[in-house]
Amino acid sequence: MKKIHLLALLLLFAGSVSAQYYDPNRPPRPRARRMAQRPPQSQVQVGLALGINTSNIVDANNSYRGTGTVSGFNAGITFDAPIAYNFSFAPEVLYSQKGYFAETADGNLTQRYNFIDVPLLAKFKIAPGFNMPIAVARFEVCHGI
Numbered sequence: 001m002k003k004i005h006l007l008a009l010l011l012l013f014a015g016s017v018s019a020q021y022y023d024p025n026r027p028p029r030p031r032a033r034r035m036a037q038r039p040p041q042s043q044v045q046v047g048l049a050l051g052i053n054t055s056n057i058v059d060a061n062n063s064y065r066g067t068g069t070v071s072g073f074n075a076g077i078t079f080d081a082p083i084a085y086n087f088s089f090a091p092e093v094l095y096s097q098k099g100y101f102a103e104t105a106d107g108n109l110t111q112r113y114n115f116i117d118v119p120l121l122a123k124f125k126i127a128p129g130f131n132m133p134i135a136v137a138r139f140e141v142c143h144g145i
Contacts, residue, residue, distance in 0.1 A: 089120075092119050099111045
């Protein structure tokens, strides 16, 4: 019976023992921010865009007529203007090459067009470094037709 009382007494004291010293007068530590620091709301970011296009033309009225793809490049300037914490407006101005390749009775034809593209995007920031852009409008000016 004495062993059970001694065990119960030891269990009571074991609950109050701590491995770390706690000082009630010490001020609390500042917590680390888990989210990335965001730029100020008025700061517009400017960047460069470089890429490769592959394009072709598909005739909706004649499914037997097909064309091959032509590769071109695109380059331009991008802007990112924050509106709210997780929402921004991102217009771009891009020079872009598009075209197609076709085999005709007269031989092979490669047609390439030069465009100035101006996509207007709305970006929703889902997580730091991960955006979901939504195209609001797109304007194109073609040179070479």
